[in-house]
Amino acid sequence: MASKVCRWGILGAANIARKNWKAIRNAENATLTAVASREPSRAKEWIAGCQSECPFPTVPEACDYDALLKHPNVDAVYIPLPTGIRPEWVLKAANAGKHILCEKPCAPDAGQLRTMIDACKAKNVQFMDGVMFMHGKRLPLLRSVLDDGETVGTLRRVATQFSFAAGDDFLTGNIRVNPALEPLGALGDLGWYNIRFTLWVMKYLLPTKVCGRLLTEHSGVPLEFSAELFFPGGVSASFYCSFNTELQQWAHVSGTKGSVAVRDFVLPFYGCESEFVADRPVFNVKGTSYHWESHPKRFAVTEYSDGTPDAQETNMICTFSGLALSGKLDPTWPEIALKTQLVMDACLASARKGAVLVDL
Amino acid sequence: MASKVCRWGILGAANIARKNWKAIRNAENATLTAVASREPSRAKEWIAGCQSECPFPTVPEACDYDALLKHPNVDAVYIPLPTGIRPEWVLKAANAGKHILCEKPCAPDAGQLRTMIDACKAKNVQFMDGVMFMHGKRLPLLRSVLDDGETVGTLRRVATQFSFAAGDDFLTGNIRVNPALEPLGALGDLGWYNIRFTLWVMKYLLPTKVCGRLLTEHSGVPLEFSAELFFPGGVSASFYCSFNTELQQWAHVSGTKGSVAVRDFVLPFYGCESEFVADRPVFNVKGTSYHWESHPKRFAVTEYSDGTPDAQETNMICTFSGLALSGKLDPTWPEIALKTQLVMDACLASARKGAVLVDL
Numbered sequence A, B: 001m002a003s004k005v006c007r008w009g010i011l012g013a014a015n016i017a018r019k020n021w022k023a024i025r026n027a028e029n030a031t032l033t034a035v036a037s038r039e040p041s042r043a044k045e046w047i048a049g050c051q052s053e054c055p056f057p058t059v060p061e062a063c064d065y066d067a068l069l070k071h072p073n074v075d076a077v078y079i080p081l082p083t084g085i086r087p088e089w090v091l092k093a094a095n096a097g098k099h100i101l102c103e104k105p106c107a108p109d110a111g112q113l114r115t116m117i118d119a120c121k122a123k124n125v126q127f128m129d130g131v132m133f134m135h136g137k138r139l140p141l142l143r144s145v146l147d148d149g150e151t152v153g154t155l156r157r158v159a160t161q162f163s164f165a166a167g168d169d170f171l172t173g174n175i176r177v178n179p180a181l182e183p184l185g186a187l188g189d190l191g192w193y194n195i196r197f198t199l200w201v202m203k204y205l206l207p208t209k210v211c212g213r214l215l216t217e218h219s220g221v222p223l224e225f226s227a228e229l230f231f232p233g234g235v236s237a238s239f240y241c242s243f244n245t246e247l248q249q250w251a252h253v254s255g256t257k258g259s260v261a262v263r264d265f266v267l268p269f270y271g272c273e274s275e276f277v278a279d280r281p282v283f284n285v286k287g288t289s290y291h292w293e294s295h296p297k298r299f300a301v302t303e304y305s306d307g308t309p310d311a312q313e314t315n316m317i318c319t320f321s322g323l324a325l326s327g328k329l330d331p332t333w334p335e336i337a338l339k340t341q342l343v344m345d346a347c348l349a350s351a352r353k354g355a356v357l358v359d360l
Helices: A015-026 A040-053 A065-070 A086-095 A110-122 A138-146 A167-173 A185-201 A312-326 A332-352 B017-026 B040-053 B065-070 B086-095 B110-122 B138-146 B167-173 B185-201 B312-326 B332-352
Strands: A006-011 A030-036 A061-063 A076-079 A099-102 A127-129 A155-165 A209-218 A221-230 A236-242 A244-255 A259-262 A274-279 A282-286 A289-293 A296-301 B006-011 B030-036 B061-063 B076-079 B099-102 B127-129 B155-165 B209-218 B221-230 B236-242 B244-255 B259-262 B274-279 B282-286 B289-293 B296-301
Touching (some): A006 A065, A030 A040, A030 A312, A040 A061, A086 A099, A086 A110, A138 A259, A138 A296, A155 A185, A155 B155, A185 A209, A185 A221, A185 A244, A221 A244, A221 A332, A221 B221, A236 B221, A244 B155, B006 B017, B006 B312, B017 B076, B040 B061, B076 B086, B076 B312, B086 B110, B127 B312, B127 B332, B138 B259, B138 B274, B138 B296, B185 B209, B185 B236, B185 B244, B185 B332, B221 B244, B221 B332
Parallel strands (some): A030 A061, A099 A127, A155 A236, B006 B076
Antiparallel strands (some): A259 A274, A282 A289, B274 B296
16 A cells, blocks of 8 residues: 555445544544445535535545445445445455445344455455444553452453434334344444443453343334343353433443443543543441442543544544554454354344343 | 330341341330340340440340240331241241331242231231331432433333352351352342332332343352343343342433433442432534533432431331331331242242243
8 A cells, every 4th residue: 555544435425424534534544535325416415514514635536336446546445334235345345455444233144244354354454343432542441450350350240231212213214223224223233332342341252152132123123132141250241222212321340359330331421531430349347337338439531522633433543544554454353343243143043032042 | 005116126136137226226216125036145245245336225135036026015026037037937926916127038939928928917017128228318319300201201221230249258158148048149138129129110010021040059049140120111120139249239220311320229338428310411413523412410318328317227217116106007018028029039930940031
C-alpha cells in the first residue's frame, strides 16, 4: 500500500455509518474515498448530509457497491449492510482485496462467518467486527484490575444487560426485525455486545455449555432474549438483551474477593468519564453490631463518546487503519468475532429447542 | 394482652439473633423476657455477652426451649433455629399461643410452611418471616417511583444478585451447608431475599413458570444457584445467589421507560443513606453525532443499619410488636412468606430436574 493513510470506502449508506464517517474524519491515519449505495444518488445525498456537518477536505465519491469494490483508491471497507446480505458483500470485498470492518452480527450464523473469514485470510486482508467498546481506553484499565488478584479475586459470575425501547414503528418497519435481513434481531444487534464483553472478561475462553431463551419474538426474530453461559472452572454468566426495554448497558463482574460494575459498557454515556467501580465490601459483625461496609473505588479514564480524537470509534478506525497499512494482519480479530458468533449460535439453538443446554 | 409492650422470647441463641436483641432493645414497644438454648447455661452466657454491650434494664432470663414457650411473660418469639428443625418449634410455639417471627427460609418446603401457617391461624397468632429489608424506609419510596408510570414505565426485567464468600471453614463446619439443618443452603439463606424482592416488585404476583440451576453444591446443599422467573405479561426476572462469591446485594429493575438500581437491597451499607438510582437515558442521534445521555436521579432516605431507632430491623420488631399488641393479625405476612417459599421450591425442583421449566 503506497498511501500513508488508509483510504476507506463505506459500503451502505446506513444511519449507523454516519458515526464511522466522523470517526474516519477524526482518525489521523484514515481518509474516506467513497460511499456506496444501491442507488448512487442516495449515497450522494447521504454524503452531502454528512459533509455539511463534518467535512472532509475532498468530498468522498458516491458510487454503487460494485464500483466501490473496484475502486483503486479504496484500501478498506466498512460494511454496515444488513446481516442477511452481509456475507455476500464481505466475500466480494475480500475477493476484491479490500480490508473489511464488518458490522455485527457479522453473519446469520457461524458457518457463514467462517467462510467469510477464510476468504479474508486467503486474500490476505484484515477482518474485524465493528465492536467499538473493544477500542476504548477503559478495557485495558479494567483488565489490569480484573487481573490484579485482589479486587475481584477468582471470577465467579458475569452479568450484563443491554437494551433499548424500540417503539412500535421500529417493530413493524425497521429492518432490525425483518427475518430475511436481521434474522438474529435483538440477539444479533445487542446480544453480540453482551457475549463479546463476557468473552473478553473470560479472555476468550469459550463456555462449554449455554442455555438461551427467547422471551419475545416477532416473525421469529428475537426481540428480547436471555441466556446463561457456563465456563470451565465454574464461572457462569447471564445476559439479557431487548428491544422492549429502555436503554441500559451495564455489566457486573464478581468473584471470590469483590466485584466490578460498569454502567455503560457499550458506549460511555456522553459527557461522562469512562469509568467503572470496584467494591470489596467488609463484614463487620461483632456482638450485637452487624455492619456491612462498602468500599467502592472508582476507576476512570478520560474518553469521549462523540467522534473526538480519543473516542472509542476513532480508536477503532485508527487501529484498523494501522493494521491495513502495516500489511501485518492480526488474526485475533476474526478469531474473537467467530467465537462471539459461535456462542450466539449456541444460545439461539438452545432457545429454539426450548432452552435446553447446548454444548459448544 | 395486658402489657403495653410486646414481651419477646428468643428461641435459639444464634449469632444472627444478636442483631434482633439490639432491635428489641431499640424498639419502643418491645422488651425481651427470655432467651432459650438447648442448654440454659449456653443461653446465660449468650445473654451476658449481649447484655454487656447493649443492656436491658432487667436482664432477660435464660431457659430451655420448652420453658420459653410456657413462659407467661412471653407474647412473641423470634425463632432463628436451623431450617431443618424450625417447623417443629414453630408448631410448638403456635400451640403455646405465641406470636412468631420466623427466620428464613421458613421451612424446608412450602408444604411444611403451610402447616406452620395454618397452626398460627388456628391459634390466632401472628406469623412473619424475618426479612428485614421489608421494613426499611426505602421500599415505600421505591414503590412510589416504580408506580409513577414514568421512571420505569411498564416493567420488563428484574435482576438481583446476593452473595458472600463463605470461606472453606464455613463450607465444612457451618450449619448452613448441613443437609439436615439447612437443606436449601445458599438458595434458602440468600435466594429467599432475591425471590422476596422480586415478588415485592411484582406486587406478589406469582411467576407462572420458573427455571432454576444448581451451579455448585456440597452434599446436595446449594452453594451457588441461579434462576429465571417468568411472570404473566412478559416480565422476566433473574437471580443469582452464592456462598462462593464475595458480598454483593444489588437489584436492577427495568422497564419500557427506564430503570432503577439498588446496590444494597438486603442491608443498606453502613454509614450510607438508604438509596436507589433511577435512570432514563436519552438517545441523541443526529447526523454524525451519536450520543447516549444518562440522566441518573438519586432517591435517598436516612436510615441506619445498626440497630438505631430507624434501622430496618428495629422497624421490623416495632411493626411485629404492634400487630401482636393490637390482637388484629395481618394475613399478608404469612401469605407472602408462603409465596416466597413456593417460588423457591419450584426453583429447586427445576434445578433437580436439570433446569427444566417448572409451572407454578
